[in-house]
Amino acid sequence: MTPQTFFRRKQRLMLLTLSGLLVSYAVASIALGFQQGALLQVQTGFLWMAQNFLPTAATFKLLPAVLFQLWRAFIIATAAAGVAGLLSLLLAVIGAKNLGQRHVTVSFLIRGFASVLRNIPIIAWALILLFSFKQNELTGFLALWFMNLGFLTRAFLETIEDFDTGKLEALIATGTSRPVAIMQGLLPEIATPTVEWLLYMIENNVRDATLVGLLTGTGIGFLFDLYFKSINYPAAGLVVAVLIVLVISLELLSTHIQRSLT
Structure with a gap:
């Protein structure tokens, strides 16, 4: 096996693994009704936590x-x-x-x-x-x-x-x-x-x-x-x-x- 063939197989395996993970994520999101837009509001949650959970005097x-x-x-x-x-x-x-x-x-x-x-x-x-x-x-x-x-x-x-x-x-x-x-x-x-x-x-x-x-x-x-x-x-x-x-x-x-x- 040449080095080129070895690296091609490794890249294909990596792509297949990533594709499988993405498909699994998509199927799980649809099944659970997960809203992708909620990811854009993560910073709002962290900001609220920083404002309310910081100990005061x-x-x-x-x-x-x-x-x-x-x-x-x-x-x-x-x-x-x-x-x-x-x-x-x-x-x-x-x-x-x-x-x-x-x-x-x-x-x-x-x-x-x-x-x-x-x-x-x-x-x-x-x-x-x-x-x-x-x-x-x-x-x-x-x-x-x-x-x-x-x-x-x-x-x-x-x-x-x-x-x-x-x-x-x-x-x-x-x-x-x-x-x-x-x-x-x-x-x-x-x-x-x-x-x-x-x-x-x-x-x-x-x-x-x-x-x-x-x-x-x-x-x-x-x-x-x-x-x-x-x-x-x-x-x-x-x-x-x-x-x-x-x-x-x-x-x-x-x-x-x-x-x-x-």
Whole structure:
């Protein structure tokens, strides 16, 4: 195949892909009754948001209440990730195929359990638990915890199965028991990716905590909903601004910790 033929085929494939996307967009727009002219009014919406959601001097009187609820959301997010991380690590060690798991059924059940927990949306978890535990912080914690448990179990399973078990087998060959070999040979090797996954989940939990609070009527999400429905848009904008600052700060802290670990 000549270079000219290769690039022609690549261009044709790209054109076919773009054409397929455009046709799909057109069909979906017609089916949903989407008005193309609405795209021209996007700037109007952004202008209204800038005029109404910018915090004013009066809204900063509400800052202590906002920061208190934000602190509670951060604590719940961190606790959910930490508790889920401990159990996920235990399940991953039990279910990892490269650690001498003889019972395939155990590994299959752990993977299936994690997949079910992970694939149920956080909104569904919040609504299901809301009917059982009512409107309180425990409902938000459990919704985040179940989601974290499924996600981290799968993440830790993949991390452990990428681990070279040569060091582990060498420790066992010297007479070390398997639990001690795992503690001394496996956990130090996977410490960095494990911490990275936990930091990612904490960041994600802070964002999800707002949505969970909207549904369960607790925390920072409830505060935003209260201000928004009372047409106190500057106060709602203050909640959003504080959330953005916290998420960016967590991301910067996470990046710094990851660099120090590598």
